[in-house]
Amino acid sequence: MTNTMTRRRAAFAAGTAAVVCGVVLAAPASARTVVGTPGPDRIIGTRGDDVLRGMGGDDDLEGRAGEDRVFGGPGRDTILLGPGGVDVAKADLVDTAHGGSGMDLIRGGSGPDLVLGDAGDDRLFGGRGNDVIHGGPGDDRIWGGEARDDVRPGRGADLVRLDRGADHVFLRNDAAPDLVLCGPGRDRVDRDEVDPQDEFVSCETVVNP
Numbered sequence: 001m002t003n004t005m006t007r008r009r010a011a012f013a014a015g016t017a018a019v020v021c022g023v024v025l026a027a028p029a030s031a032r033t034v035v036g037t038p039g040p041d042r043i044i045g046t047r048g049d050d051v052l053r054g055m056g057g058d059d060d061l062e063g064r065a066g067e068d069r070v071f072g073g074p075g076r077d078t079i080l081l082g083p084g085g086v087d088v089a090k091a092d093l094v095d096t097a098h099g100g101s102g103m104d105l106i107r108g109g110s111g112p113d114l115v116l117g118d119a120g121d122d123r124l125f126g127g128r129g130n131d132v133i134h135g136g137p138g139d140d141r142i143w144g145g146e147a148r149d150d151v152r153p154g155r156g157a158d159l160v161r162l163d164r165g166a167d168h169v170f171l172r173n174d175a176a177p178d179l180v181l182c183g184p185g186r187d188r189v190d191r192d193e194v195d196p197q198d199e200f201v202s203c204e205t206v207v208n209p
Contacts, residue, residue, distance in 0.1 A: 001140040010155055010197040014096040018033070022065060025102040025187040026091070030051060030083075031053060032048060032050055033051040034051070034052050035053045035055065036053060036055040036056075036057070036059055036073070037055060037056070037057065038056035038057060038197070039056065039057040040058045041054060041055075041057060041059045042056040042059070042061075042062075042075070043060070043061050043062070043081070044062045045063045045064045045066070045068055046064065047064060047200040048065075048123050048192070049066040049209075050064075050066060050067045050069060050070075051070075051071075052068065052070045053071045054071065054072045054075065054077050054198045055062055055073045055074075055151070056058075056073060056075055058075045058077065058086075059072060059073070059075060059078070060077070060080075061076060061077060061078070061080070061172050062082070062188045063079075063081045063087060063089075063100070064082040065082050065083055065087050066082070066123065067087060067102075068087050068088070069089075070083060070087070070088070070089045070090070071089075071090045072089075072090065072091045072092050072095050072097075072109070073092055073111045074092055075092075076187065077091060077095045077096070078095070078098075079091060079095065079098065079106075080098045081098065081100040081118075081186065083102060084101060085188045086103050086105065087099065087102055087104045087105070088181070089104065089105070089106045089107070089110050089128070090106075090107045090109075091106070091107065091109045091115075092109030092156060093109060095108065095113050096114040096118040096180060097113065097115050097120065098113070099122055099124075099136070099174060100118060101118060102120050103120045103123075104120060104122045104123070105120070105122070105123045106122070106123070106125065106182055107125040107127075108126045108127030108131050108133075108145065109127050109128075109129070110123055110127060111128075111131070112130045112131060112147075113125075113127055113133075113143045114131070114132050115131060115132070115133045115134070116127075116136065117135045117138070117154070119136055119138055120136075120137075120138045121140060121141075122136070122138060122140045122141070123140070123141050123147065124141070124142045124143070125143045126141060126144045126145030126147075127146075128145055128147060128189045130149065131147065132150045133142070133152070133182065134152045135153040135154040135156070136155075137156055138155075138156045139152055139154060139156045139157045139158060140154065140158045140207045141158070141159045141181070142160045143160075143161050143162065143163070144160070144162040144165070144167050144183070145163055145165075146164050146165060148166050149162070149163075149165060149168070149170070150168050151168070151169045151171075152169075152170045153169070154172070155174040156176050157177050158176075158179075159178075159179050159181075160178070160180045160181065161181045161183070162180070162182050162185075164183060164185055165183075166186045166188075167187045168187070168189075169188070169189045170185070170187060170192075171188070171195070171198060172191075173191065173192060173193035173194070173195045174198045175194075175195075176197070176200060177195075177197035178195070178197070178199070179198075179201075180200050180201070180203060181198070181201045182201065182202045183202070185205050186205070187205070187208045188204065188205040188206075189205065189206045189207065190207045191208055193209055194208050194209065
């Protein structure tokens, strides 16, 4: 495979690919594990079931098709999960993670994260930072984490569980029942329209239109 930025050759062991010089590399068809460098990388998976590890640096990680496991590592990373079955993403520090059309499991890190579930019945965890979490279409399960989070479940029958911090949840009326379990802290829930199917537990403020 040719390195598109330095024109050097990258050697891949059987079943494993390593990014050299922190550049753009796509996993060969035989590779299922791709490991980045301590610097900024862009790593692109295959149509199969891949494991992508960004390691250090500000990385862009794209899983594409298949049931992928993507780990950002230290740094400001962007994770994009493609269509497929069950994808798993683990971010760290300040990150953006975007799910695909399948069922995704995305875990934020210790810093502020942007977690986007997209279509499918997703499991989204914010982590310990001030996170923004969008569920997207599907019946999602969202855990806010320990800090001040902004949660938008999206369409579907969603469960939102909040932790410590003054969290904000925005619900849209989509004719599906939502359950919001507020935690310690002054949490607020805003609704664009009253939906009698929605339930709220231990929420300090619920604002109706």
